[in-house]
Amino acid sequence: MSDSPSILVPLRVLEGESIPEGVPDLxxxxxxxLLGYHVVPDQTATDQARNQFEDQAIRRLDDYTAMLEHAGATVESQLVFTHDGQTTIDRMTDEHDCLAVLIPNxxxxxxxxxxxxxxxxxxxRFVRLISGLFGTMDVNITLYHVAEEDETDADVETLLNGVASRLSDEGIxxxxxxxxISREGSPRSRIVDTSGDYDAIVMGESDPSVTTFLFGMTADQVGKQFLGPVFVIQHGEANGAEEADHE
Known part of the structure; x- marks a missing residue:
């Protein structure tokens, strides 16, 4: 089985977001x-917000850390006051070499x-994440592909069987x-339509992006049909931003 995969769990810690039921066991x-972050208005200095809210935010992060550790995870927490939440998520993912960001429904x-x-x-990264998270669990994994017009069934089967073989080699x-395999509709719409039969999703960041999931309309659309957790595997580089961190 693979080593424990690093997963970024972002929470808007001062806006009521918490660790939902079932996520610690996942x-x-x-x-x-564990990234607790608070988006500060542009006209407010991050140090000012930190001085005002840091103690409250730390107490909440400590509670969530204890909850995750009780379930068996190892945890490192970060508290960030920032003007740009998405840049913070990208930067922390890159700095900590996280395989994925979890949308913790x-x-x-x-x-x-x-x-x-x-x-x-x-x-x-898919193989490392899936084998690391689920290798010791009795969990069914469905490898799903929405085929393009120029893709033959044989091509897609070769792709999916290759991934399945690698997962088996890693202990699944x-x-x-x-x-x-599906040949109807766009990949995004088919994923949404299919997701209702599943308890969690593991997908690449382009299907759609974490930015869209966390801050855009697609998050609302997906949330109406799939309320479970989504692991979004990362591939991009992070950008810098003015932030105040507490480790």
Whole structure:
């Protein structure tokens, strides 16, 4: 089985976001980078906000850290006051070499995970994340691909079977891995339509981006149909921003 994958869990810690039910058990095998962040208005200095709210935010992060550690995860927490929440998420993902960002919606007991696969880009990270998180769990993994017009079934089967083989090599029992091909609709719409049968999703950042999930309309649209946790595997570089950190 792979080493514990590093997962960034961002929470707007002063706006009522918390660790939802079921998420600690989902992260039992993870190394969690727990990011508590607060977006400060442009006209307000981050140091001013930190001086006013730091103690309250730290207490909440400490509670969430204890909750995750009780479930078995290792945790390092960061508190950031920033003018740009997405830049903070990107930077922390890069600095801590996180495989994925978790959108931590509540989850029922985990039985089925949907893994949309677009191509070979990022497959190493998919394999590391899935095997590291779920290798010791009795969880069904469905590798899902929405085929383009110029893709043959044989091409897609080769892709998905190759990923399945790599997961098996990393400790996922082959009888817990399924493959599914769709040829109807756009990848985004098919993922949304299919997701209702699953307890969690693992997807690449372009399907859609973390920015869209956390701050855009697609988050609202997906949330109406899929309320479970989403692991968004990262590939991009982070950008700098003015921030005040507390470790």
């Amino acid at each position: 992260l039992t095998n993870a190394h969690v980078v 509540a989850t029922r007991p985990l039985k089925n995970v949907l893994v949309p696969v677009r191509g070979i880009v990022g497959i190493d 029992p082959s009888d817990l891995i399924d493959t599914e």
